[in-house]
Amino acid sequence: MIWAEDAQQALNEIKRICEEKSCKTLVKSKSMVTEEIHLNHFLEQNGIESVETDLGEYIQQLDGEPPYHIVTPAMHKSKEDVAKLFAEKLGTDPKSTPEQLTLVARKVLREKYVQAEVGVTGANFIIADVGGIALTENEGNARLSCAWPKTHIVIAGIEKVIPSMTDLGLFWPLLSTYGTGQKVTVYNTIITGPRQPNEKDGPEEMYVILLDNGRTNILANEKQRESLYCIRCGACLNACPVYKTIGGHSYEATYSGPIGSVITPHLKEMGEWKHLSYASSLCGNCTQVCAVRINLHELLLENRNESVKEGYGNFTEKMVWKMWAMAMQHRSWLNLAGGGLKTKAINIIGKAWTAHRGSLDFPKKTFNQQWKDRKGKG
Numbered sequence: 001m002i003w004a005e006d007a008q009q010a011l012n013e014i015k016r017i018c019e020e021k022s023c024k025t026l027v028k029s030k031s032m033v034t035e036e037i038h039l040n041h042f043l044e045q046n047g048i049e050s051v052e053t054d055l056g057e058y059i060q061q062l063d064g065e066p067p068y069h070i071v072t073p074a075m076h077k078s079k080e081d082v083a084k085l086f087a088e089k090l091g092t093d094p095k096s097t098p099e100q101l102t103l104v105a106r107k108v109l110r111e112k113y114v115q116a117e118v119g120v121t122g123a124n125f126i127i128a129d130v131g132g133i134a135l136t137e138n139e140g141n142a143r144l145s146c147a148w149p150k151t152h153i154v155i156a157g158i159e160k161v162i163p164s165m166t167d168l169g170l171f172w173p174l175l176s177t178y179g180t181g182q183k184v185t186v187y188n189t190i191i192t193g194p195r196q197p198n199e200k201d202g203p204e205e206m207y208v209i210l211l212d213n214g215r216t217n218i219l220a221n222e223k224q225r226e227s228l229y230c231i232r233c234g235a236c237l238n239a240c241p242v243y244k245t246i247g248g249h250s251y252e253a254t255y256s257g258p259i260g261s262v263i264t265p266h267l268k269e270m271g272e273w274k275h276l277s278y279a280s281s282l283c284g285n286c287t288q289v290c291a292v293r294i295n296l297h298e299l300l301l302e303n304r305n306e307s308v309k310e311g312y313g314n315f316t317e318k319m320v321w322k323m324w325a326m327a328m329q330h331r332s333w334l335n336l337a338g339g340g341l342k343t344k345a346i347n348i349i350g351k352a353w354t355a356h357r358g359s360l361d362f363p364k365k366t367f368n369q370q371w372k373d374r375k376g377k378g
Helices: 007-020 032-036 039-045 055-062 079-090 098-115 141-147 165-180 215-220 225-229 235-239 241-246 257-267 285-289 296-309 315-328 331-336 339-349 367-375
Strands: 002-004 025-028 049-052 118-121 125-127 132-137 151-157 187-191 205-211
Touching (some): 007 118, 007 205, 032 151, 039 049, 055 098, 118 141, 132 165, 225 257, 235 241, 235 285
Parallel strands (some): 002 205, 118 151, 151 205
16 A cells, blocks of 8 residues: 555656566556546656556547546547547548447457556545455456556545445445446446465556545545545536536546536645636536535535635736625616616627627616616605
8 A cells, every 4th residue: 555645656656666567568447546647648758658448548548638528538529530530540441330449449458458567447436444446347448457467556546435345335336327327337346455376367466556636635624525525426527517518628627527626726726726616607506416415516616715715816806896796785886887888898898708709788778777767766
């Protein structure tokens, strides 16, 4: 068991293990934590071939893109997009069917499993009472990634720990139901260590790296602590009207969607990533569909509050809100700005709105003024 305070420590430990095993090729199953620490890029810089074995992740790796979604990384690509990509990278027929493309990927990846000296997986859950990890998958690639290479490295966030096997009986169906709409995911595996003397397959050595990388900051924050309950099912992304409109890559963060907007400012820097918490309609869809009932839209508001308290709100923003608060308390002040003035302010002076949208034309009289005209001041 290895504790890594941050991403660099985790990368250094993986590099050390790979050097000890003279690793030239490494296979890895789908893992958001390895995306978080940018493992593939790091290994490439150190002369180690790192191959994604999940089909969606493999497609994204071939295209040089990060995952688009926590659960389904290539969901934004059509079958034609994938056929074109495979034709360019693997020399296949650009008119290949999805079945044919899958067989090509399987052939390529099966050869990598045999060649690899090290296999890397994440952990959907870490089971404290038996000292094991639980993996859940739909393709079987995680099992192959940890069974074929002689060395198995597990890297997982500290929030993945659950107390016992009894709890797994709840969390596994919960993850599959909210993640992919299945009663139980196709492949569910519990690994408690390397191959034993009486066993025929499995790795000779197994390392587990527990990653902090800002998670204890969230744990120390009383209000934000519940965001660590997340089981990475992706339900909040699927329900979010903002995510569905702009997609995962627009967030430019490892964890996109509502849960990413909540945790990223705490895993990284509030000043640099506070904008994610503001890019939300606060409709509450994410909270309603959350498998573990994290109050996501309230936590987004809390992030906004914390960013202001930490001094990241600029002077102009403060003054605008102060003026707005004063105006909202005096009806006569609101009526001073007529429709013509509002129209000019939005369309000519405040060009941020019209840069990407059509112009706004306000009515000449407000509803309040029209009401007085019709009903009289009394």
